[in-house]
Amino acid sequence: MRLTVFKTGESKQAKDWSILPDNYTKWLMQGPVLGDDSPEEIANNLLEPDNVTISELETRAARVQNVCQDRSLDSQTINNKEFFVDHAHNLVWCNIFKAASSSWLYNFNILGGYDKKFLARTQQTPLTLARKKFPRPSEEELRDTITTPGVISLLVVREPFVRLLSAYRDKLEYNSPPFYRKLAKSIVAEQREEAIKVLGPIKSIGPTFYEFVAYLIAKHKAQGPKMVYDEHWAPYYQFCSPCAVNFTVIAKVETLSRDSAYVIQQLGLGQVLERRVKNRRTRLRIIMNKSRDGKNTSALLRHYFGQLDDNMLNDLLHIYGIDFEMFGYETNLYKRYVRHKNL
Secondary structure, X not given: OOOOOOOOOOOOOOOOHHHOOOOOOOOOOOOOEOOOOOHHHHHHHOOOOOHHHHHHHHHHHHHHHHHHHHOOOOOXXXXXXXXXXXXXXXXXXXXXXXXXXXXXXXXXXXXXXOOHHHHHHOOOOHHHHHHHHOOOOOHHHHHHHHOOOOOEEEEEEOOHHHHHHHHHHHHHHOOOOHHHHHHHHHHHHHHHHHHHHHHOOOXXXXXXXXXXXXXXXXXXXXXXXXXXXXXOOOOHHHHOOHHHHOOOEEEEHHHHHHHHHHHHHHOOOHHHHOOOOOXXXXXXXXXXXXXXXXXXXXXXXXXXXXXXXXXXXXXXHHHHHHHHHHHOOOOHHHHHHOEOOOO
């Protein structure tokens, strides 16, 4: 990836990480785009998956079921409204926002029969288009489909706190989309006074990350297990019901290319999904919302989680800890980022 978000320049003035583009979200203009993989990647997607990939996918699926048992979540009900069921191609997918949702919504729109040039110029959202082709399934339809031999049920996850930060920056930090403006104002009204005591003067009109997390924690403590989350930061284990669905493939944004390639190969969808898109406008409209690890990410996490203290981190893990455990992500690095109140 050629895009460099943080540069070392001549100025010694400290950088404000919060105003720089998030390399996890929509500013990845030079990042990977759907339909524009290299010829080698396209060829590899049509080959038999390697044993390492198969073994890792099996390990992930087993881990999820083990955590479901350990946490007594086996009787979980299915949140069927978030699923897409493609009977023609034997594919079921639960759409987790901010976790490669743009990528797989595009795939489903292609599988649904939309022309790529139409997708490049339409003003309708990918989600709206996909729901026209794949309406929300009933619980009975979903259960019948996922237990049908040959059907792949797919869940794509992402490091939980990276997703949380991406959702906060996209929906609340600055110019909130209309739907989130009321929430942003409400969070500021509730949390700004305490935030100023901790962070000092705050110029931002939108909520700081500290205020957003404080809002989540307060709401969780007040409502407990009955809390209803926004779809962009709902815990995975609640949003997509992995203890009830028993997904065939647990993909990760961090390994999305090869995980998606496995699904594409297993279902024989390579010729449908992997044709290259040469039109530049099309490329810019279907930018992949793909994770990249590296110092840019570390700097962002350090900046934002540095606003929190260790007590807030522990409270946040009461909300998202099962996701970390269930999908094999580590939480230790965040202990180095947050402030320690007892020091």
